[in-house]
Amino acid sequence: MTTSYETTDRTVPTRARERAAYDRETVHAILDEGYLCHLGFIRDGAPVVLPTLYARVGERLYVHGSTGSRPLRGAADPGLAVCLTVTHLDALVLARSAFHHSMNYRSVVVHGTAYQVTEPAERLEALDALVNQVVPGRADDSRRANARELAATSVIRLELLEVSAKLRTGGPNDEPEDAGLPYWTGIVPVDRTYGAPVPADDLDPAIDLPAYLA
Amino acid sequence: MTTSYETTDRTVPTRARERAAYDRETVHAILDEGYLCHLGFIRDGAPVVLPTLYARVGERLYVHGSTGSRPLRGAADPGLAVCLTVTHLDALVLARSAFHHSMNYRSVVVHGTAYQVTEPAERLEALDALVNQVVPGRADDSRRANARELAATSVIRLELLEVSAKLRTGGPNDEPEDAGLPYWTGIVPVDRTYGAPVPADDLDPAIDLPAYLA
Numbered sequence: 001m002t003t004s005y006e007t008t009d010r011t012v013p014t015r016a017r018e019r020a021a022y023d024r025e026t027v028h029a030i031l032d033e034g035y036l037c038h039l040g041f042i043r044d045g046a047p048v049v050l051p052t053l054y055a056r057v058g059e060r061l062y063v064h065g066s067t068g069s070r071p072l073r074g075a076a077d078p079g080l081a082v083c084l085t086v087t088h089l090d091a092l093v094l095a096r097s098a099f100h101h102s103m104n105y106r107s108v109v110v111h112g113t114a115y116q117v118t119e120p121a122e123r124l125e126a127l128d129a130l131v132n133q134v135v136p137g138r139a140d141d142s143r144r145a146n147a148r149e150l151a152a153t154s155v156i157r158l159e160l161l162e163v164s165a166k167l168r169t170g171g172p173n174d175e176p177e178d179a180g181l182p183y184w185t186g187i188v189p190v191d192r193t194y195g196a197p198v199p200a201d202d203l204d205p206a207i208d209l210p211a212y213l214a
Numbered sequence: 215m216t217t218s219y220e221t222t223d224r225t226v227p228t229r230a231r232e233r234a235a236y237d238r239e240t241v242h243a244i245l246d247e248g249y250l251c252h253l254g255f256i257r258d259g260a261p262v263v264l265p266t267l268y269a270r271v272g273e274r275l276y277v278h279g280s281t282g283s284r285p286l287r288g289a290a291d292p293g294l295a296v297c298l299t300v301t302h303l304d305a306l307v308l309a310r311s312a313f314h315h316s317m318n319y320r321s322v323v324v325h326g327t328a329y330q331v332t333e334p335a336e337r338l339e340a341l342d343a344l345v346n347q348v349v350p351g352r353a354d355d356s357r358r359a360n361a362r363e364l365a366a367t368s369v370i371r372l373e374l375l376e377v378s379a380k381l382r383t384g385g386p387n388d389e390p391e392d393a394g395l396p397y398w399t400g401i402v403p404v405d406r407t408y409g410a411p412v413p414a415d416d417l418d419p420a421i422d423l424p425a426y427l428a
Contacts, residue, residue: 038252040263049254051301087265098356099363142312149313186413195403200385
């Protein structure tokens with residue numbers, strides 16, 4: 001396997017090309033840090049973008065949902081054209097000029113066709129991966145889906161073939177002639193943070209907080 | 215103006231309808247809490263989803279970008295069909311069963327046609343709103359765009375007409391028969407947090423951190 005994804009017309013941006021990356025290591029790292037994506041598809045000729053969970057297993061992404069959900073029904077043969085985007089916001093970038101205000105971020109955009117996963121072993125692996133993508137180790141510490149739940153769950157697969165990452169880092173890029181303007185300039189770091197776990201009302205008090213949540 | 219957005223076929227979900235909301239107050243609050251959206255559109259017959267900033271001004275959303283960017287060029291007459299989605303993640307929901315794992319979130323999905331804003335006063339208002347959506351008060355404390363920068367900037371407008379919010383709150387919804395299973399259950403709060411502002415290397419030390427960043 002090559003170390004980078006091959007570029008295509010739609011994975012090369014028309015501008016800020018220096019922010020684009022195609023190496024698998026960068027793409028995988030961005031994907032592995034997250035679990036929430038925005039999935040785009042076409043319904044009745046119009047674009048639709050929905051937030052949903054994803055998991056990466058090697059060079060495949062999985063998304064799941066109810067068998068009643070419209071995008072997942074659409075992924076039956078011959079597959080559904082999708083665009084799956086993951087974005088991590090790292091900082092607000094405040095330049096002296098409004099024009100040079102920006103964001104530091106890392107994003108991955110995957111174009112491709114999503115297919116229903118029908119093979120039982122792959123479905124089970126994908127469902128475990130979806131739980132573990134959010135909380136590593138959780139799949140083994142929960143009741144796995146029973147036959148009724150499996151029948152109600154669709155899983156779709158998207159191969160990592162046409163993929164790009166985009167990254168902005170660093171400080172503001174003001175125009176040299178703006179250096180003397182009397183405005184504060186710099187960045188404000190942004191992060192996703194987690195609060196202390198809150199047990200459900202009916203949790204047996206004998207059950208300790210698992211190590212993977214501590 | 216009515217207090218709620220009229221529902222349409224595509225704003226009523228096929229499932230979990232109890233999570234959907236259409237009142238303007240709820241929709242506006244979700245939009246006003248954020249500034250990063252995922253914008254979907256169709257290019258060469260395929261869906262594309264890109265992260266970008268937005269601002270709300272009344273019943274309009276604005277998105278901006280380079281005049282060279284493909285989606286913004288596409289929004290010239292007769293307009294560009296888009297779906298603009300904003301998602302706030304509030305908690306991971308860990309049920310005893312993998313099937314009932316979920317997320318607490320608040321999202322807004324806007325369907326519609328985006329148009330280029332050409333009227334100069336509206337463009338200026340939108341650009342100020344885009345800066346202030348991220349950091350309220352910042353537009354007045356930065357150098358506004360000059361003629362060259364304005365010529366390089368496209369602004370598109372999306373009316374809030376076909377809009378829905380979706381919200382999940384609360385704890386896990388396990389099956390009653392799973393109550394005795396030996397797995398920790400509850401929620402893990404998630405939030406977007408901001409670090410201490412980091413001045414640019416060339417910031418004049420006489421310039422204090424502005425109150426809107428303190």
